[in-house]
Amino acid sequence: MPIIRVELLAGRSVEQKREFARSVTELASDILGCSQASVAVIFDDVARHDWANGGHLESDKAAGKT
Amino acid sequence: MPIIRVELLAGRSVEQKREFARSVTELASDILGCSQASVAVIFDDVARHDWANGGHLESDKAAGKT
Amino acid sequence: MPIIRVELLAGRSVEQKREFARSVTELASDILGCSQASVAVIFDDVARHDWANGGHLESDKAAGKT
Amino acid sequence: MPIIRVELLAGRSVEQKREFARSVTELASDILGCSQASVAVIFDDVARHDWANGGHLESDKAAGKT
Amino acid sequence: MPIIRVELLAGRSVEQKREFARSVTELASDILGCSQASVAVIFDDVARHDWANGGHLESDKAAGKT
Amino acid sequence: MPIIRVELLAGRSVEQKREFARSVTELASDILGCSQASVAVIFDDVARHDWANGGHLESDKAAGKT
Numbered sequence: 142m143p144i145i146r147v148e149l150l151a152g153r154s155v156e157q158k159r160e161f162a163r164s165v166t167e168l169a170s171d172i173l174g175c176s177q178a179s180v181a182v183i184f185d186d187v188a189r190h191d192w193a194n195g196g197h198l199e200s201d202k203a204a205g206k207t
Numbered sequence: 208m209p210i211i212r213v214e215l216l217a218g219r220s221v222e223q224k225r226e227f228a229r230s231v232t233e234l235a236s237d238i239l240g241c242s243q244a245s246v247a248v249i250f251d252d253v254a255r256h257d258w259a260n261g262g263h264l265e266s267d268k269a270a271g272k273t
Numbered sequence: 274m275p276i277i278r279v280e281l282l283a284g285r286s287v288e289q290k291r292e293f294a295r296s297v298t299e300l301a302s303d304i305l306g307c308s309q310a311s312v313a314v315i316f317d318d319v320a321r322h323d324w325a326n327g328g329h330l331e332s333d334k335a336a337g338k339t
Numbered sequence: 340m341p342i343i344r345v346e347l348l349a350g351r352s353v354e355q356k357r358e359f360a361r362s363v364t365e366l367a368s369d370i371l372g373c374s375q376a377s378v379a380v381i382f383d384d385v386a387r388h389d390w391a392n393g394g395h396l397e398s399d400k401a402a403g404k405t
Numbered sequence: 406m407p408i409i410r411v412e413l414l415a416g417r418s419v420e421q422k423r424e425f426a427r428s429v430t431e432l433a434s435d436i437l438g439c440s441q442a443s444v445a446v447i448f449d450d451v452a453r454h455d456w457a458n459g460g461h462l463e464s465d466k467a468a469g470k471t
Numbered sequence: 472m473p474i475i476r477v478e479l480l481a482g483r484s485v486e487q488k489r490e491f492a493r494s495v496t497e498l499a500s501d502i503l504g505c506s507q508a509s510v511a512v513i514f515d516d517v518a519r520h521d522w523a524n525g526g527h528l529e530s531d532k533a534a535g536k537t
């Protein structure tokens with residue numbers, strides 16, 4: 142049942158996503174009481190120029206502009 | 208009024224999206240009682256390595272890894 | 274596969290949601306080429322004071338305030 | 340950095356959410372390489388009459404209507 | 406065109422939402438170059454026991470449990 | 472605290488996003504009563520063939536097909 146959506150800055154590898162998807166599915170099954178088969182995980186890569194924290198784009202922070 | 212968001216594995220054609228958008232807008236108007244003009248439909252293509260069901264990335268299933 | 278999320282102003286009945294869920298699932302299966310079993314539909318009721326169009330809350334429009 | 344959004348059928352306890360939030364934050368930190376402090380987790384409880392799988396509302400399944 | 410979705414801890418008043426919706430719609434029109442009429446703003450109140458930062462539910466922080 | 476997500480048709484520049492992120496963060500801080508540091512803004516560019524209003528893809532409108 143649960144749908145787990147992960148928004149993160151682009152740059153993680155498929156290996157990291159694979160391991161996270163596997164582990165979070167086990168967690169959801171263990172703690173939330175659902176079958177592993179029913180868990181969906183969706184990753185949403187966000188570019189640094191599309192994510193701001195505290196009013197500053199992450200791309201500007203990386204470039205030392207803030 | 209309604210906003211209909213469709214997350215789907217990448218690979219559908221623009222023709223499929225065009226037909227789905229038209230049909231789902233009619234459906235929403237007929238069943239939910241809103242004007243067709245007020246319906247928004249947004250498609251969100253998800254890559255196979257960004258979607259896991261049952262703990263396994265769809266890209267791994269396609270590759271026969273699970 | 275597809276996950277279809279419907280944001281709409283609160284006030285539709287369960288009967289309307291039941292019929293919409295059934296019909297949109299058939300549509301997705303027919304047009305997008307997926308099994309009906311794989312389609313998830315999630316409704317998200319939004320209160321009129323939580324939705325603004327053109328800068329005005331829907332609750333204010335209903336009350337004739339705009 | 341990551342924002343983890345969990346849509347699930349209503350009915351899980353605060354204890355389950357507390358444990359899941361704590362564990363998934365550790366997981367994200369370990370696997371995705373971010374600080375625990377930067378992880379946000381948001382739960383979104385969905386009523387059974389607002390979630391359909393395979394075209395049938397979960398509330399109808401629970402009531403044996405499908 | 407733009408759809409602006411605001412997830413926030415429950416507790417803001419309708420007056421705050423009304424003012425924010427009006428102001429952010431003007432901002433979007435001015436900066437992003439769209440008509441005010443085309444801007445939608447949706448607020449999504451999140452309960453403190455449904456939002457965790459750094460692995461701790463906000464409700465636990467408020468209660469001094471962390 | 473607030474997470475502000477902006478879905479918009481692709482085509483805005485990084486300068487526009489930078490200015491909008493800065494301004495909307497100030498607005499959220501002023502009106503909603505949160506620290507600027509706690510505000511996250513995420514932009515989600517949507518292609519014209521992935522967005523339909525009134526049942527017609529924006530890409531078809533641009534091409535004069537509707």
